[in-house]
Amino acid sequence: MKQIDLLKSGDQLALKAFYGEHKSAFLFFGNRYDLDREELIDVYQDACIVLFEKLKAGKLEDVNSSLKTYLFGIGKNLIFKRFKQKAKVVDLDTVEITSFEDPFKDDETLEEKRMRAAFVKLGGQCQEVLRLFYYEEKSLDEIVSILTYKDKNVLKSQKSRCLKQLKDLVKQNG
Amino acid sequence: MDKDDEIIKKAIVRNERLKLKKLLAEEDELAEPKKPWWPYATAAAVLCIAAFSYWMLNETETQADLYAAYYQKYPNVVSPLTRSEESATEKEKLYQDYEKGDYALAISGLEALDSDTASFYLALTYLETQDYQKAESMLDSQAFSGSAFELYVKWYRALALLKMEQENEAILLLNELKTKDFPLAENVQLLLKDLKAK
Numbered sequence: 543m544k545q546i547d548l549l550k551s552g553d554q555l556a557l558k559a560f561y562g563e564h565k566s567a568f569l570f571f572g573n574r575y576d577l578d579r580e581e582l583i584d585v586y587q588d589a590c591i592v593l594f595e596k597l598k599a600g601k602l603e604d605v606n607s608s609l610k611t612y613l614f615g616i617g618k619n620l621i622f623k624r625f626k627q628k629a630k631v632v633d634l635d636t637v638e639i640t641s642f643e644d645p646f647k648d649d650e651t652l653e654e655k656r657m658r659a660a661f662v663k664l665g666g667q668c669q670e671v672l673r674l675f676y677y678e679e680k681s682l683d684e685i686v687s688i689l690t691y692k693d694k695n696v697l698k699s700q701k702s703r704c705l706k707q708l709k710d711l712v713k714q715n716g
Numbered sequence: 717m718d719k720d721d722e723i724i725k726k727a728i729v730r731n732e733r734l735k736l737k738k739l740l741a742e743e744d745e746l747a748e749p750k751k752p753w754w755p756y757a758t759a760a761a762v763l764c765i766a767a768f769s770y771w772m773l774n775e776t777e778t779q780a781d782l783y784a785a786y787y788q789k790y791p792n793v794v795s796p797l798t799r800s801e802e803s804a805t806e807k808e809k810l811y812q813d814y815e816k817g818d819y820a821l822a823i824s825g826l827e828a829l830d831s832d833t834a835s836f837y838l839a840l841t842y843l844e845t846q847d848y849q850k851a852e853s854m855l856d857s858q859a860f861s862g863s864a865f866e867l868y869v870k871w872y873r874a875l876a877l878l879k880m881e882q883e884n885e886a887i888l889l890l891n892e893l894k895t896k897d898f899p900l901a902e903n904v905q906l907l908l909k910d911l912k913a914k
Contacts, residue, residue: 554736554739557736557739557740558739558740558743561740561743562743565744567897567899570899571897571899573761574761574902583744587736587737587740587741588737590740591733591736591737591740594736608897610897611897614897645733646730646733648726650726650730651723653723654723654726654727654730655727657723657724657726657727658727658728658730658731661724661727661728661731662731672724672728673728673732676724676725676728676729677725677728677729677732705724708724709720
Protein backbone atom coordinates (compact mmCIF):
# COMPACT_ATOMS: atom_id res chain seq x y z
CA MET A 543 0.00 0.00 0.00
CA LYS A 544 1.36 3.45 -0.88
CA GLN A 545 2.11 5.96 1.86
CA ILE A 546 -0.68 8.28 0.75
CA ASP A 547 -3.21 5.45 0.85
CA LEU A 548 -2.08 4.47 4.34
CA LEU A 549 -2.49 8.06 5.49
CA LYS A 550 -5.92 8.29 3.89
CA SER A 551 -6.92 5.16 5.76
CA GLY A 552 -5.96 6.86 9.04
CA ASP A 553 -2.88 4.73 9.72
CA GLN A 554 -1.10 6.45 12.61
CA LEU A 555 2.14 4.56 12.06
CA ALA A 556 2.22 5.97 8.54
CA LEU A 557 1.66 9.43 10.03
CA LYS A 558 4.63 8.95 12.37
CA ALA A 559 6.83 7.84 9.48
CA PHE A 560 5.69 10.75 7.32
CA TYR A 561 6.34 13.16 10.21
CA GLY A 562 9.88 11.88 10.72
CA GLU A 563 10.61 11.90 7.01
CA HIS A 564 10.02 15.62 6.47
CA LYS A 565 10.85 17.09 9.86
CA SER A 566 14.45 18.19 9.20
CA ALA A 567 13.55 19.73 5.87
CA PHE A 568 10.64 21.58 7.43
CA LEU A 569 12.77 22.97 10.24
CA PHE A 570 15.32 24.15 7.72
CA PHE A 571 12.57 25.64 5.58
CA GLY A 572 10.90 27.29 8.57
CA ASN A 573 14.06 28.72 10.00
CA ARG A 574 13.79 31.79 7.79
CA TYR A 575 10.90 32.90 9.97
CA ASP A 576 11.36 34.35 13.39
CA LEU A 577 10.24 31.41 15.51
CA ASP A 578 12.27 29.44 17.96
CA ARG A 579 12.91 25.74 17.36
CA GLU A 580 10.31 24.52 19.86
CA GLU A 581 7.61 26.65 18.34
CA LEU A 582 8.60 25.55 14.85
CA ILE A 583 8.30 21.91 15.89
CA ASP A 584 4.91 22.71 17.38
CA VAL A 585 3.80 24.25 14.08
CA TYR A 586 5.16 21.26 12.17
CA GLN A 587 3.16 18.87 14.35
CA ASP A 588 0.01 20.92 13.77
CA ALA A 589 0.65 21.00 10.02
CA CYS A 590 1.00 17.20 9.94
CA ILE A 591 -2.26 16.86 11.89
CA VAL A 592 -4.09 19.19 9.48
CA LEU A 593 -2.78 17.26 6.48
CA PHE A 594 -3.62 13.90 8.06
CA GLU A 595 -7.18 14.98 8.84
CA LYS A 596 -7.69 16.36 5.36
CA LEU A 597 -6.43 13.17 3.78
CA LYS A 598 -8.63 11.02 5.98
CA ALA A 599 -11.65 13.17 5.15
CA GLY A 600 -10.94 12.80 1.42
CA LYS A 601 -10.50 16.56 1.06
CA LEU A 602 -7.25 16.39 -0.90
CA GLU A 603 -8.33 14.35 -3.89
CA ASP A 604 -7.73 17.15 -6.38
CA VAL A 605 -4.36 18.32 -5.08
CA ASN A 606 -1.73 18.20 -7.80
CA SER A 607 1.36 19.04 -5.76
CA SER A 608 3.27 16.50 -3.71
CA LEU A 609 2.22 15.83 -0.13
CA LYS A 610 5.43 17.42 1.06
CA THR A 611 4.76 20.62 -0.87
CA TYR A 612 1.24 20.74 0.50
CA LEU A 613 2.50 20.08 4.02
CA PHE A 614 5.00 22.94 3.78
CA GLY A 615 2.23 25.19 2.45
CA ILE A 616 0.11 24.39 5.49
CA GLY A 617 3.09 24.94 7.78
CA LYS A 618 3.88 28.32 6.24
CA ASN A 619 0.27 29.29 6.61
CA LEU A 620 0.21 28.31 10.27
CA ILE A 621 3.41 30.26 10.89
CA PHE A 622 1.81 33.40 9.48
CA LYS A 623 -1.31 32.82 11.53
CA ARG A 624 0.85 32.70 14.64
CA PHE A 625 2.57 35.91 13.59
CA LYS A 626 -0.81 37.50 13.15
CA GLN A 627 -1.91 36.36 16.60
CA LYS A 628 1.25 37.81 18.09
CA ALA A 629 0.86 40.93 15.95
CA LYS A 630 4.34 40.51 14.55
CA VAL A 631 5.14 42.75 11.64
CA VAL A 632 4.55 40.66 8.54
CA ASP A 633 3.45 41.99 5.22
CA LEU A 634 0.35 39.84 5.05
CA ASP A 635 -0.66 41.34 1.73
CA THR A 636 2.18 39.46 0.13
CA VAL A 637 1.27 36.19 1.77
CA GLU A 638 -1.31 33.91 0.34
CA ILE A 639 -3.51 33.01 3.30
CA THR A 640 -5.69 30.08 2.48
CA SER A 641 -8.22 28.48 4.73
CA PHE A 642 -6.21 26.01 6.73
CA GLU A 643 -7.70 25.74 10.14
CA ASP A 644 -5.29 25.96 13.01
CA PRO A 645 -6.08 22.71 14.84
CA PHE A 646 -5.66 24.38 18.23
CA LYS A 647 -6.77 27.87 17.29
CA ASP A 648 -9.34 28.45 20.04
CA ASP A 649 -8.52 28.46 23.69
CA GLU A 650 -10.31 25.62 25.40
CA THR A 651 -13.25 26.83 27.46
CA LEU A 652 -13.91 25.48 30.93
CA GLU A 653 -16.99 23.63 29.64
CA GLU A 654 -14.96 21.97 26.89
CA LYS A 655 -12.24 21.05 29.34
CA ARG A 656 -14.77 19.37 31.64
CA MET A 657 -16.35 17.60 28.69
CA ARG A 658 -12.96 16.30 27.53
CA ALA A 659 -12.11 15.10 31.03
CA ALA A 660 -15.43 13.25 31.15
CA PHE A 661 -14.98 11.79 27.65
CA VAL A 662 -11.74 10.02 28.56
CA LYS A 663 -13.54 8.36 31.49
CA LEU A 664 -16.17 6.78 29.25
CA GLY A 665 -15.97 3.11 28.34
CA GLY A 666 -14.08 2.12 25.19
CA GLN A 667 -17.15 1.38 23.09
CA CYS A 668 -18.82 4.68 23.94
CA GLN A 669 -15.63 6.60 23.18
CA GLU A 670 -15.39 4.89 19.82
CA VAL A 671 -19.02 5.58 18.86
CA LEU A 672 -18.72 9.25 19.78
CA ARG A 673 -15.26 9.59 18.24
CA LEU A 674 -16.47 8.22 14.92
CA PHE A 675 -19.52 10.45 14.97
CA TYR A 676 -18.02 13.74 16.13
CA TYR A 677 -14.37 13.56 15.08
CA GLU A 678 -14.40 11.36 12.01
CA GLU A 679 -17.82 12.77 11.05
CA LYS A 680 -19.04 9.36 9.97
CA SER A 681 -22.73 8.86 9.30
CA LEU A 682 -24.75 6.50 11.47
CA ASP A 683 -24.90 4.02 8.59
CA GLU A 684 -21.12 4.07 8.31
CA ILE A 685 -20.70 3.56 12.05
CA VAL A 686 -23.13 0.62 11.97
CA SER A 687 -20.90 -0.94 9.36
CA ILE A 688 -17.56 -0.08 11.02
CA LEU A 689 -18.56 -1.27 14.50
CA THR A 690 -20.78 -4.06 13.14
CA TYR A 691 -23.95 -3.05 14.97
CA LYS A 692 -27.08 -5.03 14.18
CA ASP A 693 -28.83 -1.98 12.72
CA LYS A 694 -29.08 1.77 12.96
CA ASN A 695 -31.67 1.74 15.75
CA VAL A 696 -29.38 -0.26 18.02
CA LEU A 697 -26.60 2.22 17.32
CA LYS A 698 -28.89 5.19 17.98
CA SER A 699 -29.82 3.77 21.39
CA GLN A 700 -26.19 3.12 22.18
CA LYS A 701 -25.20 6.64 21.15
CA SER A 702 -27.96 8.13 23.33
CA ARG A 703 -26.79 6.07 26.32
CA CYS A 704 -23.21 7.19 25.75
CA LEU A 705 -24.22 10.86 25.58
CA LYS A 706 -26.22 10.51 28.77
CA GLN A 707 -23.26 8.87 30.53
CA LEU A 708 -21.01 11.64 29.27
CA LYS A 709 -23.28 14.39 30.56
CA ASP A 710 -23.70 12.59 33.90
CA LEU A 711 -19.93 12.40 34.25
CA VAL A 712 -19.63 16.12 33.55
CA LYS A 713 -22.19 16.83 36.28
CA GLN A 714 -20.41 14.54 38.75
CA ASN A 715 -17.08 16.20 38.03
CA GLY A 716 -18.51 19.72 37.92
CA MET B 717 -26.19 20.99 16.20
CA ASP B 718 -27.22 22.40 19.58
CA LYS B 719 -24.83 24.04 22.02
CA ASP B 720 -24.20 20.85 24.00
CA ASP B 721 -23.44 19.01 20.79
CA GLU B 722 -20.96 21.70 19.78
CA ILE B 723 -19.17 21.47 23.09
CA ILE B 724 -19.03 17.68 22.83
CA LYS B 725 -17.66 17.89 19.30
CA LYS B 726 -15.01 20.45 20.22
CA ALA B 727 -13.96 18.42 23.26
CA ILE B 728 -13.65 15.16 21.29
CA VAL B 729 -11.85 16.79 18.37
CA ARG B 730 -9.36 18.40 20.73
CA ASN B 731 -8.90 15.12 22.56
CA GLU B 732 -8.08 13.32 19.30
CA ARG B 733 -5.70 16.04 18.15
CA LEU B 734 -3.91 16.04 21.48
CA LYS B 735 -3.49 12.28 21.14
CA LEU B 736 -1.97 12.75 17.67
CA LYS B 737 0.27 15.49 18.99
CA LYS B 738 1.47 13.21 21.78
CA LEU B 739 2.15 10.48 19.24
CA LEU B 740 4.28 12.82 17.14
CA ALA B 741 6.11 14.15 20.20
CA GLU B 742 7.00 10.56 21.09
CA GLU B 743 8.45 10.18 17.62
CA ASP B 744 10.63 13.23 18.34
CA GLU B 745 11.94 11.67 21.53
CA LEU B 746 12.79 8.44 19.75
CA ALA B 747 14.44 10.07 16.77
CA GLU B 748 17.13 12.39 18.04
CA PRO B 749 18.48 14.51 15.22
CA LYS B 750 21.41 12.75 13.57
CA LYS B 751 23.06 16.00 12.66
CA PRO B 752 23.12 19.31 14.46
CA TRP B 753 20.40 21.62 13.35
CA TRP B 754 22.00 24.99 13.83
CA PRO B 755 24.57 24.87 11.03
CA TYR B 756 21.72 24.45 8.52
CA ALA B 757 19.90 27.32 10.17
CA THR B 758 22.96 29.52 10.09
CA ALA B 759 23.65 28.61 6.49
CA ALA B 760 20.10 29.37 5.42
CA ALA B 761 20.05 32.67 7.27
CA VAL B 762 23.40 33.79 5.87
CA LEU B 763 22.51 32.74 2.34
CA CYS B 764 19.13 34.46 2.50
CA ILE B 765 20.64 37.69 3.84
CA ALA B 766 23.28 37.64 1.12
CA ALA B 767 20.70 37.14 -1.60
CA PHE B 768 18.39 39.75 -0.17
CA SER B 769 21.17 42.31 0.16
CA TYR B 770 22.12 41.72 -3.40
CA TRP B 771 18.56 42.04 -4.59
CA MET B 772 18.22 45.30 -2.71
CA LEU B 773 21.16 46.72 -4.57
CA ASN B 774 19.34 45.95 -7.81
CA GLU B 775 22.26 46.62 -10.06
CA THR B 776 23.29 45.03 -13.30
CA GLU B 777 26.12 42.67 -12.55
CA THR B 778 28.39 40.32 -14.36
CA GLN B 779 28.15 36.55 -13.89
CA ALA B 780 31.16 36.62 -11.59
CA ASP B 781 29.53 39.31 -9.51
CA LEU B 782 26.41 37.21 -9.28
CA TYR B 783 28.51 34.31 -8.09
CA ALA B 784 30.02 36.52 -5.40
CA ALA B 785 26.61 37.77 -4.39
CA TYR B 786 25.00 34.36 -4.04
CA TYR B 787 27.86 32.12 -3.02
CA GLN B 788 28.17 31.37 0.66
CA LYS B 789 30.28 28.67 2.19
CA TYR B 790 28.26 25.58 3.03
CA PRO B 791 28.55 24.81 6.75
CA ASN B 792 30.26 21.81 8.23
CA VAL B 793 27.23 19.80 9.22
CA VAL B 794 29.17 16.56 9.68
CA SER B 795 31.19 17.42 12.75
CA PRO B 796 30.93 21.11 13.58
CA LEU B 797 33.69 22.54 15.72
CA THR B 798 32.82 22.47 19.37
CA ARG B 799 34.71 22.95 22.58
CA SER B 800 35.43 19.23 22.71
CA GLU B 801 37.42 19.01 19.50
CA GLU B 802 39.79 16.46 20.98
CA SER B 803 37.15 13.78 20.73
CA ALA B 804 36.82 14.15 16.95
CA THR B 805 37.89 11.19 14.84
CA GLU B 806 40.43 11.57 12.03
CA LYS B 807 37.64 11.68 9.49
CA GLU B 808 35.70 14.27 11.46
CA LYS B 809 38.81 16.43 11.72
CA LEU B 810 38.87 16.72 7.91
CA TYR B 811 35.49 18.45 7.97
CA GLN B 812 36.71 20.66 10.76
CA ASP B 813 39.75 21.53 8.62
CA TYR B 814 37.29 22.59 5.93
CA GLU B 815 35.38 24.65 8.46
CA LYS B 816 38.54 26.33 9.78
CA GLY B 817 39.78 27.09 6.27
CA ASP B 818 42.68 24.65 6.35
CA TYR B 819 41.86 23.66 2.81
CA ALA B 820 45.13 21.90 1.90
CA LEU B 821 44.66 19.51 4.81
CA ALA B 822 40.99 19.04 3.98
CA ILE B 823 41.71 18.27 0.33
CA SER B 824 44.43 15.72 1.00
CA GLY B 825 42.25 13.91 3.52
CA LEU B 826 38.94 14.09 1.71
CA GLU B 827 40.48 12.87 -1.54
CA ALA B 828 41.29 9.60 0.19
CA LEU B 829 37.71 9.02 1.34
CA ASP B 830 35.06 7.31 -0.68
CA SER B 831 31.63 8.64 0.24
CA ASP B 832 29.06 11.08 -1.13
CA THR B 833 29.60 13.34 1.85
CA ALA B 834 33.38 13.42 1.42
CA SER B 835 33.04 14.07 -2.33
CA PHE B 836 30.58 16.88 -1.70
CA TYR B 837 32.86 18.59 0.81
CA LEU B 838 35.85 18.05 -1.45
CA ALA B 839 34.02 19.88 -4.23
CA LEU B 840 33.10 22.63 -1.76
CA THR B 841 36.73 22.90 -0.76
CA TYR B 842 37.69 23.34 -4.40
CA LEU B 843 35.14 26.15 -4.62
CA GLU B 844 36.71 27.78 -1.58
CA THR B 845 40.16 27.51 -3.21
CA GLN B 846 38.73 28.98 -6.42
CA ASP B 847 39.37 25.82 -8.41
CA TYR B 848 36.00 26.09 -10.12
CA GLN B 849 36.78 23.66 -12.92
CA LYS B 850 37.59 20.84 -10.51
CA ALA B 851 34.64 21.68 -8.28
CA GLU B 852 32.21 21.71 -11.19
CA SER B 853 33.45 18.45 -12.58
CA MET B 854 33.12 16.76 -9.17
CA LEU B 855 29.64 18.11 -8.67
CA ASP B 856 28.64 16.92 -12.14
CA SER B 857 28.24 13.36 -10.96
CA GLN B 858 25.32 10.96 -10.90
CA ALA B 859 26.75 9.61 -7.65
CA PHE B 860 24.94 12.39 -5.77
CA SER B 861 21.59 11.41 -7.17
CA GLY B 862 19.36 10.52 -4.23
CA SER B 863 21.91 11.63 -1.64
CA ALA B 864 21.04 14.06 1.13
CA PHE B 865 23.07 16.74 -0.65
CA GLU B 866 21.56 16.28 -4.10
CA LEU B 867 19.86 19.66 -4.34
CA TYR B 868 22.80 21.54 -2.81
CA VAL B 869 25.07 19.82 -5.33
CA LYS B 870 22.97 21.32 -8.13
CA TRP B 871 22.96 24.74 -6.47
CA TYR B 872 26.73 24.91 -6.02
CA ARG B 873 27.31 23.44 -9.49
CA ALA B 874 25.10 26.13 -10.96
CA LEU B 875 27.14 28.78 -9.14
CA ALA B 876 30.42 27.25 -10.35
CA LEU B 877 29.11 27.23 -13.92
CA LEU B 878 28.12 30.85 -13.55
CA LYS B 879 31.59 31.71 -12.37
CA MET B 880 33.00 29.96 -15.43
CA GLU B 881 30.61 31.97 -17.61
CA GLN B 882 28.55 28.98 -18.66
CA GLU B 883 25.31 30.77 -18.02
CA ASN B 884 22.98 28.58 -20.09
CA GLU B 885 23.99 25.41 -18.27
CA ALA B 886 23.65 27.19 -14.95
CA ILE B 887 20.14 28.35 -15.86
CA LEU B 888 19.14 24.78 -16.77
CA LEU B 889 20.16 23.61 -13.30
CA LEU B 890 18.46 26.53 -11.58
CA ASN B 891 15.25 25.85 -13.47
CA GLU B 892 15.46 22.27 -12.29
CA LEU B 893 15.89 23.44 -8.69
CA LYS B 894 13.02 25.90 -9.04
CA THR B 895 10.55 23.04 -9.14
CA LYS B 896 11.93 21.26 -6.07
CA ASP B 897 11.26 21.61 -2.38
CA PHE B 898 14.62 23.21 -1.82
CA PRO B 899 15.36 25.26 1.29
CA LEU B 900 17.10 27.89 -0.83
CA ALA B 901 14.27 28.09 -3.35
CA GLU B 902 13.91 31.82 -2.81
CA ASN B 903 17.57 32.35 -3.68
CA VAL B 904 17.12 30.27 -6.81
CA GLN B 905 14.20 32.45 -7.90
CA LEU B 906 16.12 35.64 -7.18
CA LEU B 907 19.19 34.47 -9.05
CA LEU B 908 17.10 33.47 -12.07
CA LYS B 909 15.44 36.86 -11.98
CA ASP B 910 18.83 38.58 -11.86
CA LEU B 911 20.14 36.52 -14.75
CA LYS B 912 17.09 37.43 -16.79
CA ALA B 913 17.58 41.12 -16.02
CA LYS B 914 21.18 41.11 -17.18
